[in-house]
Amino acid sequence: MTGIKEKLQELKIDFIENASLKRYNTWKLSGNAEFLVHIHTAEELSSLYKYILANSIPYFIIGKGSNILVPDEGVKGIVIRLGKEFESIKINQNFVVAGAAASFIVLCLNVAKEGLSGLEFGAGIPGSVGGAVTMNAGAHGSDVSKVLKEVKILDETGNIKVLKNEEISFSYRKSIIQQKNWIVLEATFELKSSIKDDIVRITNENKEYRLKTQPLKEASCGSVFKNPLPEYSGNLIEKLGLKGYRIGNAQISEKHGNFIVNLGDASSKDVVSLIKLAQEKVQEQYDIQLNPEVQFLTNLGKKG
Numbered sequence: 001m002t003g004i005k006e007k008l009q010e011l012k013i014d015f016i017e018n019a020s021l022k023r024y025n026t027w028k029l030s031g032n033a034e035f036l037v038h039i040h041t042a043e044e045l046s047s048l049y050k051y052i053l054a055n056s057i058p059y060f061i062i063g064k065g066s067n068i069l070v071p072d073e074g075v076k077g078i079v080i081r082l083g084k085e086f087e088s089i090k091i092n093q094n095f096v097v098a099g100a101a102a103s104f105i106v107l108c109l110n111v112a113k114e115g116l117s118g119l120e121f122g123a124g125i126p127g128s129v130g131g132a133v134t135m136n137a138g139a140h141g142s143d144v145s146k147v148l149k150e151v152k153i154l155d156e157t158g159n160i161k162v163l164k165n166e167e168i169s170f171s172y173r174k175s176i177i178q179q180k181n182w183i184v185l186e187a188t189f190e191l192k193s194s195i196k197d198d199i200v201r202i203t204n205e206n207k208e209y210r211l212k213t214q215p216l217k218e219a220s221c222g223s224v225f226k227n228p229l230p231e232y233s234g235n236l237i238e239k240l241g242l243k244g245y246r247i248g249n250a251q252i253s254e255k256h257g258n259f260i261v262n263l264g265d266a267s268s269k270d271v272v273s274l275i276k277l278a279q280e281k282v283q284e285q286y287d288i289q290l291n292p293e294v295q296f297l298t299n300l301g302k303k304g
């Protein structure tokens with residue numbers, strides 16, 4: 001697409017052309033981004049975003065890439081990553097303000113050490129604070145919506161806004177941020193003071209449970225499908241005997257039916273074939289539709 005490179009240069013934005021996204025997604029899928037930009041200040045982001053919106057440039061913001069499917073053919077337009085400058089975590093009494101690029105795991109462990117309760121569920125959820133808020137990440141009966149006070153976003157007109165929890169329309173692994181394509185800059189969590197030893201113990205138990213039940217040594221995106229509650233996608237897939245089923249180098253995990261693991265240079269085509277296979281078999285056998293939790297980077301990005 002002509003003009004993007006020149007504009008990025010003019011705005012002095014840190015970018016790579018035809019960048020492999022392999023190291024930016026936990027599935028280790030290898031598609032390229034036409035332009036991968038690293039943003040270092042809110043001002044940079046604001047001018048880039050205004051340019052994207054004014055010119056309808058396809059774009060996609062990624063956090064730590066722990067819940068995205070990168071297509072083999074790559075993505076057109078601009079993939080945006082927020083840099084270290086967006087990683088701050090500030091604790092003030094029982095409120096915590098975290099930058100969108102901060103590690104969600106680090107956030108959860110830091111507040112546990114301060115005797116603040118509410119984020120024990122998240123200590124094993126990889127990804128960034130921005131990704132966790134957007135996805136309403138959760139586990140062990142809780143999720144972000146239960147502890148988020150407010151979030152600072154860049155809206156679809158390029159303006160910064162602070163939205164209260166009630167304005168984010170949280171539901172299971174969903175928020176209005178996904179639909180509106182807003183960019184999370186910062187999140188404030190409201191936690192409760194509690195007994196530090198109890199918080200640390202629960203946090204550690206949650207992490208150990210993950211180690212026992214999830215294939216954490218292999219590349220994955222975590223759960224591929226949302227759970228069609230009261231059923232669990234992993235159980236349905238396991239009951240069909242699909243654990244261990246392999247297409248190319250992508251495999252339905254032998255350890256957890258809702259994980260697809262990359263055994264080494266799997267293509268997104270193989271991963272998508274496994275996703276379709278699981279969906280078809282579950283539909284056929286149980287008349288239940290499995291909906292992906294993982295977010296697909298489309299070849300057109302998200303339209304500005």
Ligand SMILES: Cc1cc2nc3c(=O)[nH]c(=O)nc-3n(C[C@H](O)[C@H](O)[C@H](O)COP(=O)(O)OP(=O)(O)OC[C@H]3O[C@@H](n4cnc5c(N)ncnc54)[C@H](O)[C@@H]3O)c2cc1C
Binds near residue numbers: 130
């Ligand atoms: C081993 C493993 C275990 C997991 N376990 C869990 C679990 O227990 N519970 C759970 O909920 N998830 C789980 N996940 C999925 C994933 O960790 C979460 O969804 C996480 O919150 C995604 O964060 P991220 O920064 O990696 O986002 P990405 O994967 O980079 O992006 C995911 C979505 O968030 C959007 N996004 C990211 N950053 C921003 C931003 N700053 N502003 C706006 N939108 C943004 C992206 O556009 C995309 O739509 C697991 C993943 C793995 C690999």
